[in-house]
Amino acid sequence: MASSSPGGIRGEVGETSSSATKEVQIDNIAIETTKLEERFKIVMKARKNASMAKLYKKVEKNIKELRECFEEDVTKKYDDEALAWLLFGDGCAILQYIYCATDPDNNKFKELSIKHDSVAFGHQDLFFLENQLPYCLLKWLMSLSKMKKELEKSIKKFINEFVGKSQDQEILVEIEPESIHLLDKQRTSLLAKHGGQRVPKMEPKSTQKSNQNVNWQSYRNVQELQATGIYLKRSEDDSLSLSDIYFSTLFPCFGFLWLPPIKVDDSTGPKFFNLIAYEMCPDFDNDYGVTSYISFLDSLIDEANDVKELRKVWVLHNLLGSNQEVAQLFNEIGTDLVPNLEIFSKVKSSRQKYYKNKFLTWTSQIIHDHFSSP
Template sequence: MAGTSTPGMKEWFETVMAAGENAENQPQTAPTPKLHQVIFLLRDNKNFAKYYEPRVVSLGPIHHGKERYRLGEKYKLRLTKDFVTESCENVNIDDLYKKIEQEIEKLRECFEEAVTKPYDNDSLARILFVDGCAVLQYIYYAVNNKFKEKNIKDDSVAFCQQDLFLLENQLPYRLLESLMSLSKMRDEFRCSIQNFIKRNHNMILEGGQQLSGKGERSGPQPPTHLLDLLRTSLLGPPGRQTQTENVQENRTKDLEWQSYRNLQELKAAGIIVERSCIKTGNYLRSIFFARKWINLLPGKYFNLYPGHISLPPMIVDDSTGPKFLNMIAYEMCLDFYNDFGVTSYISFLDSLIDEASDVKDLRKARVLYNFLGSDEEVAKLFNEIGTDLVPDLKAYKDVKYQIQECYDNTWMRFTAEFFHYHFRTSWTGFASLAALFALFLGATQTWFAAFSPDHCDDFCKKFTQNL
């Protein structure tokens, strides 16, 4: 009958209802996000897959045991031996390993269940012990330039450094803290981590700018892993405010989309980009917009450029793509509740960069330092990273509103285009001024010829002849 259901269907209905109840009763996020694989939406992108795979060394359980990383295993064992012998003189290897064994259940909880399911406690403890010791020793050697005296090649060092910031290669920071706690060089290791993060910061750190101390981020929670520490150091202190937070609710509804395509269109409208000042700190959140007035006459101001976008300076090199894509993948983890800070920054930068000329202008403004290759390559990189991103809609909202407001100002755009096309260089500027002066003289002569008294005719003729 149509009104009845089979036992199989009834069980299926119960499963559906139970799943809904479980979802409602669960907290929105876990206290600490777990370590797991990159979400399939990103991994299935053929252009991105290469950025998530280790190149030389695997860390943690996800890629452990793969044939291609066998050489990396030899390096890890060597670094582990150096960690035990050089920094743990009063502690033997048994005591170090027992420390990991005692915490293995808590360390297992740092990973998604599917990641560690193939490993029993003993196997997982061995993996984490070797990888944790190797990472700490690698960072110490990198910061103190000791690889040459250890006969480790530069290319291996460079590739390993990139592998340390892959999402699927992360180790729980709790593991590193446990190992450092038994080392006589615990303070040196914590300082090395801070300097290592600073070295991989990608932003141009000014003289007085510092990262959070002792290898911990500026917040109530300790870092989850090294990639998390890098992300928080790039974004800046949690209390840092931008113009975005002051945006009025009635204004947020006015900006549903942007009509400008790239930096060239903004430049034509009189909006230019400049490097952010030292006071704001060079963080991804340090993006501001301001109108600057030029004083031409005493007490008189004229706005030649209606708007200035201040951006933090950043280095673009071979590591930029992998770092930002893995931080974006981290922000997309289902159990990581965050403000999508890195995603929002890349999305904003992608709205400015569409072609090589945009990158060129950012280089001239000392906002981008290109160590990647051509300007076309940099533009392509940010266009690829900026594909299919879902940023926080409130991020940089006030900045975007003011940019759009200036861009829509017809008078400002006309003025900017006039100065842009007629005063691009000193020669075009002189030619434009000469043309304007000639028009002025012609108009003056015409006026005097039509309306001036007779006694001024001789003066006008002599004046124009002398010209």
């Protein structure tokens, strides 16, 4: 199995699903073994290159620190030299891929004769939990490159594009947190609020106290919320932070639930599954920000009509397929999650307080039933 350490997670060569047939497993192992042999051939050629050998020395010098980023079972079959060359080759490949992927003219991959489908799969593979390399490795390699600034800029652009942020929505932080790996950097970008501030980490006692004061079973999906006078709104300033969710009221009988926009496509499932798996790592101390967001969104989406309503207010952009497919996706991702109840506790308690006010509920329902647009 792959390491669960957030410091850098890589799967074993030839690892396959237990549900696969014996023939498929044998084929997969053969394919992966061939890939590994090809990587070794490339590495061996690189070792003869004087300039590459100089770069390699930086990795070799820090190989003990890098080895500690992996579980022992993953790296024990490699001596320091072999592991250093493998990490060096993989690190350079990642930096080159990201640099090509952020080319404004989209010509870099064409020049390398790399097809679009390979580019798309490579895009997702970079953020798989089991494929993560220590970010310090990438920083060391960039520091020795003549294109250091260009490579750093390409990573920032790559992350922003993958999470759906434009360049003018760049994260503004006085001190950018040290990234553990690319997946960690992606998570930080997704959860960064305006000005780069994050939702503070809550203590377990505070979470338990909040849980005692709120009746969580009373929360409703999108359609039922609308029937009680709670309307959905897209977050102000088009904030894409997953933590930018809040509740407000206008006069006594109108409530508004503000949500950040989200684009749903083929990459959405793998992206959130990997981020949630990362947050669940036992040695990663975090506030379960992504898990809590998905749990909250899943509570709003029960069926296709809920997705339809989210699309109508431009909260959800569906590039996946039917509304039902989107609903099924979030219901699947949201299964058996254990969120941090404190993160959206104010939103939920305000929404619940509004919902419990019967006078407001009746008034809003009359307005919704008789004065809404057909």
